[in-house]
Amino acid sequence: MTLTRRPDWVPPGTDDTVPSAARIYDYMLGGGHNFAVDREAATRAEQFMPHARGVARLNRAFLRRAVRFMIDQGIRQFLDIGSGVPTVGNVHEIAQDANPECRVVYVDHDPVAVAHSQLILDGNDRATALKADARDPSRIFGDPQLRRQLDLDEPIGMLFLCMLHWIPDEYDPAGLMRHYIDAMAPESYLAITHITEDYLPYQVREALRIATRGGDQVTSRPYEEVLTMFGDLELLEPGLVGCGTWRPAGPGDIAEDPKLNQVLYAGMARKP
Incomplete structure (x- = not known):
């Protein structure tokens, strides 16, 4: 990539020598917006966790179910937050297919993710992408683009999918989530997925160590810690469970190996 002309979707100044979580995830889902370093990191990680791509697809399947559920509740x-590089079946596609009036704001700190989001959203006046750090909710909620798209006095569907494990303990992710929850109007919904070592500790730990070498680090967390991130919201049935077992709608939503369904915790809660 560094020796040839870069594609138009690569923003100036992008470092293609360090793997990016957003681009690795894009590669795992079969997307085309990643660099060689991202593909190499993903391949090394798969040596310890051969079904890593399957886990990525379970997370994407949960996204579909979560958005559709929220649509059914009137959202x-x-x-x-932490939307990554848009691939097939992203939030705006699912939501606007169900109801063209739906509005969507994507937030990510990866310049490639944001630049490509803006590219595919060109001409869509009901969706936008912001480059911002999830650790700065005041900056996000105060952004003029977000304010134009979303009415924070009305219920919203908020998604933190495979995002909060990128927030180190020093930033107090549960405390950070309180700021986001406080900004949600009553009748809003919050969906979270988070990686855990509760069931496959060695495989997950080694896969993450390799995939994130040289980049941001992942903090895997146990059930009790992930649960605190929902604050005092009403957790919906079946509670905080393995990603593949949260209301699966078909065979593609759940892995054949039960342990793979538990690599990510998934849950949804409602603000009264």
């Missing part, structure tokens, strides 16, 4: 505006 018409969505905030996706």
